[in-house]
Amino acid sequence: MGKILKTSAEGRKCMFPHCTHILSIYNHEAYCHIHRAHIPQEQKPKISPHANA
Ligand SMILES: [Zn+2]
Incomplete structure (x- = not known):
């Protein structure tokens, strides 16, 4: 415990x-x-999950 998760x-x-x-x-x-x-690709936010690594 004590570990802060985002x-x-x-x-x-x-x-x-x-x-x-x-x-x-x-x-x-x-x-x-x-x-x-189900979301069309163009409506997805263009944020890579690895962008702020
Ligand atoms: Zn839903």
């Missing part, structure tokens, strides 16, 4: 219309894992 805000909901899926604080995406795959 997490997102608690209780965020999936941005997909009508989806009430609560995102994990460890999920930094705007969509749940279900809808992430």
